[in-house]
Amino acid sequence: MSDAPAPVPFEHLHVAMPPVHETVDEERTYRKRRLAGALRLFGQFGYEEGVSGHVTARDPEYADCFWVNPFGAPFAELAASDLVLVNGDGRVVLGRAPVNQAAFAVHAQVHRARRDVVAVAHSHSTYGRALAALGELIEPITQEACGFYQDHALYDAYTGVTVDPEEGRRIATALGPYKAIVLRNHGLLTVGTSVDAAAWWFIAMERCARVQLTARAAGKPVPIGHRDAVATREQLGTDLAAWINYQPLWRRISRAEPGLLS
Numbered sequence: 449m450s451d452a453p454a455p456v457p458f459e460h461l462h463v464a465m466p467p468v469h470e471t472v473d474e475e476r477t478y479r480k481r482r483l484a485g486a487l488r489l490f491g492q493f494g495y496e497e498g499v500s501g502h503v504t505a506r507d508p509e510y511a512d513c514f515w516v517n518p519f520g521a522p523f524a525e526l527a528a529s530d531l532v533l534v535n536g537d538g539r540v541v542l543g544r545a546p547v548n549q550a551a552f553a554v555h556a557q558v559h560r561a562r563r564d565v566v567a568v569a570h571s572h573s574t575y576g577r578a579l580a581a582l583g584e585l586i587e588p589i590t591q592e593a594c595g596f597y598q599d600h601a602l603y604d605a606y607t608g609v610t611v612d613p614e615e616g617r618r619i620a621t622a623l624g625p626y627k628a629i630v631l632r633n634h635g636l637l638t639v640g641t642s643v644d645a646a647a648w649w650f651i652a653m654e655r656c657a658r659v660q661l662t663a664r665a666a667g668k669p670v671p672i673g674h675r676d677a678v679a680t681r682e683q684l685g686t687d688l689a690a691w692i693n694y695q696p697l698w699r700r701i702s703r704a705e706p707g708l709l710s
Contacts (some may be wrong), residue, residue, distance in 0.1 A: 488526060491522065493573075506565070516552065557677070571636075580632055583630075603634075
C-alpha cells in the first residue's frame with residue numbers, strides 16, 4: 449500500500465482576501481462593480497419591492513459622496529455604469545437619474561454617523577419585514593444567527609415613509625456601533641466596511657429571520673447559550689468573515705452576468 453501524498457503547505461494555498469488598490473480610480477471601479485453585483489443578487493433573491501430599496505457605497509475619494517442605484521431602475525438590470533453619485537444631501541453630482549429621497553435620508557445619516565462604514569444595504573425583503581412587524585431581534589438559535597448576537601439593534605418606532613433627516617439621525621443613533629438594525633414595521637438595514645460585507649449581512653439576516661419565524665411556527669426554538677453565542681460571533685461575525693462568505697455569490701453573479709461590470 450503506497451503512502452498518502454504529502455499535504456500542501458498552507459502558505460502555498462490560495463486564500464481569497466479583500467484586495468488592496470493602488471489608485472483611487474481602481475478602488476472606485478471595484479466598489480461600483482461590487483455594488484452593481486449586490487443589487488443584481490438582491491433582485492434575484494426577491495428583495496425588490498417596487499421602487500423601494502437601496503444599497504449605497506461611499507466614494508473612496510470624496511468621503512461625503514455615495515454611489516447608489518438610480519430611482520425606479522430594476523435591480524436585475526443594473527450595471528456599474530448605471531450607478532449615480534450623490535452628495536450627503538442626496539443631490540445628484542454625477543449621473544442623470546434621480547434617487548429615492550425617502551431611502552437616502554436614512555443612508556446619508558448612517559454614513560455620516562459611521563465613518564468606518566463603506567456600504568449600507570436596505571430593502572423590503574419578505575422575512576425581514578415579517579420580523580420587523582413583530583418588533584423583534586434575531587435570536588441566537590442557529591450558528592449563523594450568532595453572527596448577529598448582541599451586534600444588532602431594534603429601532604422601536606414607525607413614523608411612515610422616512611423623508612426627514614432627523615428621523616434618519618434617530619435611526620443612525622439607534623444603530624450605534626452595530627452591523628445591523630431591525631426597523632420596526634419596516635424591514636432590515638445592514639452596514640459593512642465593504643460592499644460585500646454589507647450585502648452579505650443583509651442576505652444572512654434575511655435568512656436568519658426566515659429560520660427564526662419557521663422554527664417558532666413549528667415549535668419552541670432552543671437558544672444557544674450566551675458564552676457559546678459570543679464565541680461563535682467572534683468567529684463568524686466579523687466583516688472579513690462576511691467578505692469571505694460573500695465571494696461564492698460574487699463569483700456566480702459576475703460570471704453569469706458579466707454585463708454588470710460595464
